[in-house]
Amino acid sequence: MALTLRIDLAAATPAWRQIADQIRALLVAGGLPPGARLATVRELALDLGVNHNTVAEAYRQLAAEGFLSLERRNGAVVLERSAQRAPAGEQDRFARRLRSLVAEARAAGVPAGSVQSALLRAAKEVP
Amino acid sequence: MIRSDIREASIEPGPELRLPGGVAAQVGPFAVLAAAALWLRAHFDDLPARLPVHWNVHGQADRFVERRPLGASFPLLLGAALCLLTLGVQLAIRRSSPRGTMRGPTLRVLLAVEYFVALLNCGVLAATATNGRLLAPVLVFSVAAVVVLVVVTALAVRGVPREPVRNPNAWRAGVFYFDRHDPALLVPKRSGVGYTFNFAHPAAVLLTLLILLLPMAIALFALSVR
Numbered sequence: 043m044a045l046t047l048r049i050d051l052a053a054a055t056p057a058w059r060q061i062a063d064q065i066r067a068l069l070v071a072g073g074l075p076p077g078a079r080l081a082t083v084r085e086l087a088l089d090l091g092v093n094h095n096t097v098a099e100a101y102r103q104l105a106a107e108g109f110l111s112l113e114r115r116n117g118a119v120v121l122e123r124s125a126q127r128a129p130a131g132e133q134d135r136f137a138r139r140l141r142s143l144v145a146e147a148r149a150a151g152v153p154a155g156s157v158q159s160a161l162l163r164a165a166k167e168v169p
Numbered sequence: 170m171i172r173s174d175i176r177e178a179s180i181e182p183g184p185e186l187r188l189p190g191g192v193a194a195q196v197g198p199f200a201v202l203a204a205a206a207l208w209l210r211a212h213f214d215d216l217p218a219r220l221p222v223h224w225n226v227h228g229q230a231d232r233f234v235e236r237r238p239l240g241a242s243f244p245l246l247l248g249a250a251l252c253l254l255t256l257g258v259q260l261a262i263r264r265s266s267p268r269g270t271m272r273g274p275t276l277r278v279l280l281a282v283e284y285f286v287a288l289l290n291c292g293v294l295a296a297t298a299t300n301g302r303l304l305a306p307v308l309v310f311s312v313a314a315v316v317v318l319v320v321v322t323a324l325a326v327r328g329v330p331r332e333p334v335r336n337p338n339a340w341r342a343g344v345f346y347f348d349r350h351d352p353a354l355l356v357p358k359r360s361g362v363g364y365t366f367n368f369a370h371p372a373a374v375l376l377t378l379l380i381l382l383l384p385m386a387i388a389l390f391a392l393s394v395r
Contacts, residue, residue, distance in 0.1 A: 050176075081180055086178055088268070088352060117182065
C-alpha cells in the first residue's frame, strides 16, 4: 500500500484536513500497524512545503480521535485502536457529508458513473 | 479552468541524514588549515619581509604586503571562513530542506568543495611564503582540483533520479524560489544539480547578504593590509 500523501493546496478543503483524512484512511485500511512511527511534523511540513502548524494540526486531530500518540521523543506513533460503535446520528452525519462531497464532484464535472464506482471502490478498500 | 497545487510526501519517517564521512571527515579541512597555521607560526620569522600577494600573467609578483601576522595568515583565515560557510550550507540542507534524492550527493559534493577550499588556500600561503617559487605547482594543483571536483560531482549525481520541480508557481524569473508558506530554507534547483534558497525565508535573506558581503569584506581587508 502506497504510504504517500497527496494534497491539493488549491482545493477548498484545508490542507490539515486533507492530511488527516488521508492518514486516517491509511490507518483504517491497516496500512500502518500499531507501533509504526510516522514522519515527524518537520519532515512532512518540509516535504509538502506547508507550515509546520498545518501538519501538527492534522496529527493533533488524529491523536484526539485515538489513532496516534504524540510523543516528544518518538514523534507520532500509531496506536492500537479497537473498532468503535458508531454513536447516535453518526450515520446521518456521514450521509450528509457524502452527499455534499458527491455534489461537489458532480459540480466539477465528474460523471455520475465515476462517482458511483469510486464510492464502491472506497467502501471495498477500507475494511 | 480548475487550478490545482498538488503536493506529495511519504508518511514514513526517513532515515536520519548524517553529514558525509562523519565528524572525522568534516574536521579534515579545518585540521588542514590549523596545521598550516601552526607551520606559519613556527616559520613566521623566516618569511620574506614583503610577502607577494599578486602575480602578473608572466608569473612575476606585482603586489606585496608587509610581513604581519594578519596579512600572512589571510589565506588561512579566508579558507576557514569559506569552509565554515560551506559547512553551514551542509547543515542547512540537512535540517531545512525536503527529503529527496539530491540531498546525499549534494552533501558529498559540498564536503569535497570544503577540502578543495582548504587545500587551495594552503597553496596560496605556500606560494606567498616561498616568494612565488611554488606558484606554478599551486596553479597546476588548482586546475587539477577543479577537474577532480567536476568529476566528483558527476559521479555523485550519476544515476540519481531527478526530483520533480517543487511548487512550479513559486519560481520567479525561472530561477528564484519564493514561497512564504514553505518552511524549507533550501529547495532543489529547478534545473541542474544542488539546492537554492527559498528567498521568502528570513534566513535566506541573511545568508545571501553574507555571501554577497564576504567578497567585499575580503577586498576591503586586502586593501587595508597593502
